[in-house]
Amino acid sequence: MGFQNKVPDWLFVAPGATGIFIYSFAFALGIAIGSFVNVVIYRAPRRESVATGRSHCVSCGGILGFTELIPVVSFLLQRGRCKKCGERISPRYVAVELMTGCLFVSLLAKYSVSFEFFCYSIFFALLIGAAFIDIEWMIIPNRLVFYLLMIALVAFAFNAASPMAVYGGSNPLIPLLGIIPGALFFFLIHIFSIIAFKSENSIGMGDIKLLLPIGIILGFRHCFAAVFFSVIAGGIVGLALVALGVKTRKDPIPFGPFLVAGSYLAMMLS
Numbered sequence: 596m597g598f599q600n601k602v603p604d605w606l607f608v609a610p611g612a613t614g615i616f617i618y619s620f621a622f623a624l625g626i627a628i629g630s631f632v633n634v635v636i637y638r639a640p641r642r643e644s645v646a647t648g649r650s651h652c653v654s655c656g657g658i659l660g661f662t663e664l665i666p667v668v669s670f671l672l673q674r675g676r677c678k679k680c681g682e683r684i685s686p687r688y689v690a691v692e693l694m695t696g697c698l699f700v701s702l703l704a705k706y707s708v709s710f711e712f713f714c715y716s717i718f719f720a721l722l723i724g725a726a727f728i729d730i731e732w733m734i735i736p737n738r739l740v741f742y743l744l745m746i747a748l749v750a751f752a753f754n755a756a757s758p759m760a761v762y763g764g765s766n767p768l769i770p771l772l773g774i775i776p777g778a779l780f781f782f783l784i785h786i787f788s789i790i791a792f793k794s795e796n797s798i799g800m801g802d803i804k805l806l807l808p809i810g811i812i813l814g815f816r817h818c819f820a821a822v823f824f825s826v827i828a829g830g831i832v833g834l835a836l837v838a839l840g841v842k843t844r845k846d847p848i849p850f851g852p853f854l855v856a857g858s859y860l861a862m863m864l865s
Contacts, residue, residue: 621703622696626666628717629695632724633688639736640728655680666692691727695720698859705863710753711761715862718746718812722855725805729851735801740808747811761865762814773810776819778803802850809858817861825850825857 631645637653638645650659657679663669670689677684699716706712721743725735747770753759755767762769781803810818829850836842 625696625699629692654682726852743808747808772815773818777806821861829853
């Protein structure tokens with residue numbers, strides 16, 4: 596029968612004990628995962644290993660101690676500066692950690708303690724990483740897309756055994772239909788742009804590759820909604836940046852962050 600998108604009553608029966616503990620644990624787990632996402636954001640586009648190597652200050656190269664690795668808290672205690680060289684630490688680090696913590700809490704509220712919660716939490720945490728990399732580098736690393744695809748395929752396999760509510764049906768092949776409104780549609784636009792206008796600037800291949808795992812995770816209906824939300828938001832922000840003189844019409848604008856935001860919104864509204 597699959598999981599129901601309903602938070603169990605016992606989470607709210609004793610808000611002073613069990614409920615608060617579970618949500619606090621989810622938030623703490625989220626900011627810890629967010630700390631790892633920061634490692635991915637820094638190392639993936641530089642083709643460095645995300646699994647090996649000590650964390651260090653990006654300014655002076657000093658190895659970070661235990662107290663400097665505590666998510667959010669270390670940033671506040673150090674007043675946003677490296678303890679060794681005094682250089683300012685980018686607020687992006689604490690922003691990613693807090694965003695990931697809030698992500699875990701919101702998905703827990705929607706899916707309770709379930710496969711969906713753990714699967715979607717890790718998936719969207721990595722999507723946050725993809726969004727920030729795209730903002731800074733205008734690329735989405737293939738390695739990160741691969742990780743996301745592996746998680747999407749795990750969801751695909753799980754759905755075959757226990758149909759998940761997000762797909763809206765029991766056919767185990769339904770998740771694959773999510774490729775159509777996302778990756779396949781934009782790939783065809785990309786090919787048409789090359790043939791008709793001799794241009795490859797319609798949409799980046801990184802965005803198309805990112806839509807592959809997003810489509811499998813969301814299924815057809817919700818991937819369609821995610822693309823719709825992304826295009827609308829991207830268009831509004833793009834026009835605003837041009838109107839304010841921040842960008843010109845010829846300047847590229849990373850579309851990845853809009854895909855991530857649109858996918859999250861489609862998931863939460865499912």
